Amino acid sequence: MTPVKAALLSLAMLAGISLWGLGIYGADASSGHAVVDGYGVTTSR
Numbered sequence: 001m002t003p004v005k006a007a008l009l010s011l012a013m014l015a016g017i018s019l020w021g022l023g024i025y026g027a028d029a030s031s032g033h034a035v036v037d038g039y040g041v042t043t044s045r
Contacts, residue, residue, distance in 0.1 A: 001009075
């Protein structure tokens with residue numbers, strides 16, 4: 001694999017991961033759910 005192909009693949013993967021993350025964030029924000037981390041801690045009181 002040439003360095004150019006490797007760079008393009010890396011950029012495509014980073015863009016895909018970023019778009020996936022934004023989609024998950026948007027779907028969660030629009031549903032009105034409380035944010036919960038992996039330990040069960042929420043931001044709501």
